[in-house]
Amino acid sequence: xxxxxxxxxxxxxxxxxxxxxxxxxxxxxxxxxxxxxxxxxxxxxxxxxxxxxxxxxxxxxxxxxxxxxxxxxxxxxxxxxxxxxxxxxxxxxxxxxxxxxxxxxx
Amino acid sequence: xxxxxxxxxxxxxxxxxxxxxxxxxxxxxxxxxxxxxxxxxxxxxxxxxxxxxxxxxxxxxxxxxxxxxxxxxxxxxxxxxxxxxxxxxxxxxxxxxxxxxxxxxxxxxxxxxxxxxxxxxxxxxxxxxxxxxxxxxxxxxxxxxxxxxxxxxxxxxxxxxxxxxxxxxxxxxxxxxxxxxxxxxxxxxxxxxxxxxxxxxxxxxxxxxxxxxxxxxxxxxxxxxxxxxxxxxxxxxxxxxxxxxxxxxxxxxxxxxxxxxxxxxxxxxxxxxxxxxxxxxxxxxxxxxxxxxxxxxxxxxxxxxxxxxxxxxxxxxxxxxxxxxxxxxxxxxxxxxxxxxxxxxxxxxxxxxxxxxxxxxxxxxxxxxxxxxxxxxxxxxxxxxxxxxxxxxxxxxxxxxxxxxxxxxxxxxxxxxxxxxxxxxxxxxxxxxxxxxxxxxxxxxxxxxxxxxxxxxxxxxxxxxxxxxxxxxxxxxxxxxxxxxxxxxxxxxxxxxxxxxxxxxxxxxxxxxxxxxxxxxxxxxxxxxxxxxxxxxxxxxxxxxxxxxxxxxxxxxxxxxxxxxxxxxxxxxxxxxxxxxxxxxxx
Numbered sequence: 169x170x171x172x173x174x175x176x177x178x179x180x181x182x183x184x185x186x187x188x189x190x191x192x193x194x195x196x197x198x199x200x201x202x203x204x205x206x207x208x209x210x211x212x213x214x215x216x217x218x219x220x221x222x223x224x225x226x227x228x229x230x231x232x233x234x235x236x237x238x239x240x241x242x243x244x245x246x247x248x249x250x251x252x253x254x255x256x257x258x259x260x261x262x263x264x265x266x267x268x269x270x271x272x273x274x
Numbered sequence: 275x276x277x278x279x280x281x282x283x284x285x286x287x288x289x290x291x292x293x294x295x296x297x298x299x300x301x302x303x304x305x306x307x308x309x310x311x312x313x314x315x316x317x318x319x320x321x322x323x324x325x326x327x328x329x330x331x332x333x334x335x336x337x338x339x340x341x342x343x344x345x346x347x348x349x350x351x352x353x354x355x356x357x358x359x360x361x362x363x364x365x366x367x368x369x370x371x372x373x374x375x376x377x378x379x380x381x382x383x384x385x386x387x388x389x390x391x392x393x394x395x396x397x398x399x400x401x402x403x404x405x406x407x408x409x410x411x412x413x414x415x416x417x418x419x420x421x422x423x424x425x426x427x428x429x430x431x432x433x434x435x436x437x438x439x440x441x442x443x444x445x446x447x448x449x450x451x452x453x454x455x456x457x458x459x460x461x462x463x464x465x466x467x468x469x470x471x472x473x474x475x476x477x478x479x480x481x482x483x484x485x486x487x488x489x490x491x492x493x494x495x496x497x498x499x500x501x502x503x504x505x506x507x508x509x510x511x512x513x514x515x516x517x518x519x520x521x522x523x524x525x526x527x528x529x530x531x532x533x534x535x536x537x538x539x540x541x542x543x544x545x546x547x548x549x550x551x552x553x554x555x556x557x558x559x560x561x562x563x564x565x566x567x568x569x570x571x572x573x574x575x576x577x578x579x580x581x582x583x584x585x586x587x588x589x590x591x592x593x594x595x596x597x598x599x600x601x602x603x604x605x606x607x608x609x610x611x612x613x614x615x616x617x618x619x620x621x622x623x624x625x626x627x628x629x630x631x632x633x634x635x636x637x638x639x640x641x642x643x644x645x646x647x648x649x650x651x652x653x654x655x656x657x658x659x660x661x662x663x664x665x666x667x668x669x670x671x672x673x674x675x676x677x678x679x680x681x682x683x684x685x686x687x688x689x690x691x692x693x694x695x696x697x698x699x700x701x702x703x704x705x706x707x708x709x710x711x712x713x714x715x716x717x718x719x720x721x722x723x724x725x726x727x728x729x730x731x732x733x734x735x736x737x738x739x740x741x742x743x744x745x746x747x748x749x750x751x752x753x754x755x756x757x758x759x760x761x762x763x764x765x766x767x768x769x770x771x772x773x774x775x776x777x778x779x780x781x782x783x784x785x786x787x788x789x790x791x792x793x794x795x796x797x798x799x800x801x802x803x804x805x806x807x808x809x810x811x812x813x814x815x816x817x818x819x820x821x822x823x824x825x826x827x828x829x830x831x832x833x834x835x836x837x838x839x840x841x842x843x844x845x846x847x848x849x850x851x852x853x854x855x856x857x858x859x860x861x
Contacts, residue, residue, distance in 0.1 A: 189313075191335060191467060195474055198306050202299060202478065202645060209295055209641035216639035221490045226641040229482045236474075 185248040192244035200237025206230030289436035290635050296644025303475065303648040307468050308456075314464040333573055335470055337580030340564045341588070342469035345476060346657030350592055350650065351429050351627055352716035356529075357596025358606055358629035359714055361501065361520030362861060363529035364596070368589045370547040373582050373854045375555035377847045380565075380579040383556050385830065386738070388566055388574045390818040395557055395730065396672045402737050402819045403748030404811075410749045411730065412672040414756060418726040419665040420698060424705025425719060426658035427453070429627070431706060433650055436631050446706050450699050453658050457695060465660075466564065472652045473584075479646035480591040483630075486637050487598035497594075500601040508611055520597075523861045531784035538784075545787025549794040550723055553731030572831035575843045582850045586857060592630075599633040606632060625713040662698045669694045720783050721763055724790030729755025732797035740805075741813060741820045747804040755797030762789040 186193075210227025217223065356364040390398075395415060400408040430449040435442055491497045501520055508514035515528035525535035525542075532538040555561070555578070565577035600606045605615040605624040615624040624632070634646050670691040679686075712718040733751050737743050765777040766785035780788055816823040839845045 191470060194306070194310065194467060195471060198302070198471060199474060199478065201302060202475075205295070205299065206641050206645070209639075213295070213641070214639075219637050219639055220486050221637075223486060223489060225482055225486055226639055229478070229642055229645075233478055236478075 184251055186251050190244045190249055192240045196237045196240030196244065198237070199233045199240065203230050203233030203235070203237050207234060288439035289631065290643065290647075291640075292437055292643060292647065293640045295641050296647060299641070299644035300648045300651065303471075303652060306471065307464075307652070308459050310464045310467050311459055314467075333568070333576050333580050335466070336564055336568050336573070336577045338473050338584065339466045339469040340561055340577050340581040341585045342473040342476075343465075343561045343564060343660070344558075345473060345588065346426065346653045349588065350476070350480075350653060351630060352714075352719060353589065353592040354596035354599070354630040355626035355628075355714045356716045357593035358600040358610070359596075359626045360515055360528035361597055362523050362593065363519070363526035364593045365523050365589045365857075365861060366526055366529060366542050366546060368585060369523075369854050369858050370542060371551040372555065372585055373850065374547060375551040376578040376582045376585065377850055378552060379556050379562070380575045380577070380582075380843060381847050384562075384565060384575045384578065385571050386821065386824070387562060388571050389824065394667070394672075395734075396668060398734070398819070399748065402816070403733075403743075404745040406745060407733070407748030407752055408672070409677070410752045412668050414726055414752070416665050416668045416673065418722060419661045419668070420701050421705050421708070421722055422719070423658050423661035423665070423698065423702040424707075425709045425715060426654045426661060427702045428706040428709040429715070430651065430654040430658065432627070433631070433647065433654070436635075437647065442710065443707075446703050450703055453655055453662065454696070454699050456655055457659050457662065465656075468652070468656055469564075472649070472656060475645065476649040476653060477591065479642065479649045480595065482642055483634065483638060483646060484591055484594050484598075487595050487602065487633060490637060491598055491602055497597060497601065501597065504601055504607070504610070514610060523858065529783055530787060531780065541784055541787045541791075545791045546783075549728045549731065549790045550720065550787065552735075553727035553790070553794075554723055557727060557730050557734055570831050570833065572834045572837070572843060575831075576841075576846060579843060579846045579850060583853075586850070586854055595633050596629045599629040603629070603632045603636055627713070627715050658702065662695055662702070665698045666691050666694045669698075717783055717786065720786035721789065724763070724786045724793060725756050725759045728759060728790035728793040729797040732794045733801065736798060736801055737820070739821050741816055741822055742805055742810050743801060744805045744808040744810045746808040747801040750804045751797040751801035754800050755793040758796040759789040759793035762792050 206226045207230030210224050210230050213226070215224045215226065353364055353367060356367070396408055396412045399411045427446060427449055430453070431442060431446040434440065434449050434452075435445040438445070440448070488494060488497060491500055498517075498521055502517040505514050505517040505520060519526075519528040525538045527533065527535060527538045530538040530541040530545075532541055561578075565574045568574045568577060600610050606626075606629055608615040609624050609626070630650075634643060638646060670687050674690055674694075675682075675687060709715065709718055729752050732755060733748060736751070737748065762778065763785065766780045766789070767778075778785075778788075813823055818824050834842055
């Protein structure tokens, strides 16, 4: 299966963007989701300002995270990482082996 | 809530009152981490392979992964506990105890590791010294991983306890089950992704916690006033450090526990700054691995140096909340004033370790609370999983395959590995109860690092720069170093908890510094003496393992000279060094 994939991507002009697997997209979407949820909580839920000393902490953190998430997504969009046509499959990290890939064969 | 003793009840009132929103945030985090893990294991996209091989990763990612691998139990809970107990001198763990060692790793050691292609500490020991040192090191490494996994598990369990109110033993078993499923579901295979995500989630929750905390006590000025007032009013029996010692980093007597300011500085600089921290950072391959995955020697060297910049500012996010907690949270005030408030995250009475959790309970609204819980769970879970895996590798390959059952099939060792993982998780439940005996988890961790890392660093550094050092000296030095540290801890007042005898008048983290320094000195001395009377390895076998026998061109990156100055190793390290000196003078 992976052989086919390598072949097809090699044919397609040698390289494509990393897309959803770009680490910046992953960071951006997690921070963005968190930001929006906290923003909602800050706007529509009990702000519990007795705890925070009169600050709507959820709202401000939500805003900050939404902006941070957007920056990461934008960065990934503006400067995409190109995955080369041929990618060596990674071996398992010997210091962190836990679930190993099935060693070759069947 | 804490007025009643909730010990006997099977499900006492939870310490933290989390609602559906908090649980949603935690669930989203787990979905992300496990989702990436599953994709990585199945290699659903060649992009994943591309990223995990590390060659695509820009230096900021490996740099963050590098410090994030360490931003776990030690940093978050231990440092805030320390901040609550002794205040500002805790910054020495960062500005003396981490940054110089990280720069040293990048400038001196990394080219060497990268060039010699050594992948683990026992592997280096085997190639440099042969069987004896390898066996000693593999056994002590495996043992240390089990003990440290216990620390992570204890902290994880205390969060489960705080959330659900279950008794500690049950919380520990649940937490162990969580970690096992994390390992089995592939959470570790995308370690770099997780570490970077974890870093952002932790910063996103600790930054608001610090700011709100400071806001509640009236800014940094207000915090100082409150700590001063507290220290002045505290009863003598509570042994609260004077305000001046809590609010100035030097000479740090509150940290070292030494009466003399001079010896306190010596203890911190040599014990913590040199032996413990160089031992930890330069021989910790869980972290060194992050750098070795990068594409060139230059990138590998820059990884710890880039990591040093965010690392400098982590103390503000962990120590300040601890200090705020000690003057704001009712139970912490009671504890620091010499009382024994009931409850706490373990359910067995409030401890300094609870400083952060209790502050979260008091000042974070639901929502942010969930974010903070997600960050903490992530850090301890990943930390323990890394310990368990490291144990698994050393046990299956370095011990079982090399000494017990050679030449079996790959499947056989995979099966052994799975058994080792399950066994290690079970054992960690017991080592977690050991860890729960310490009021300040930092004392315990530093003691452990003194036993294992200090002699290892001594043997490593001597073996690397002195080609005359013999195989016999390797194992003699390692084992005598560890034994001497254990002896010092046993004779001190409390480095071993209640097992210590109190013959040597040392307590707190000062005792660990002395134990570590003793281990280092004993290891070096014995290694030199033994080397003089035994046979060294021939020079031809030492290429790539000893500095003088390794060709210079293996240690530098020819392309680096053509990069702009801010991308070169040495200028970056210089800037980091100057910044950390400024921080030392400012606080």
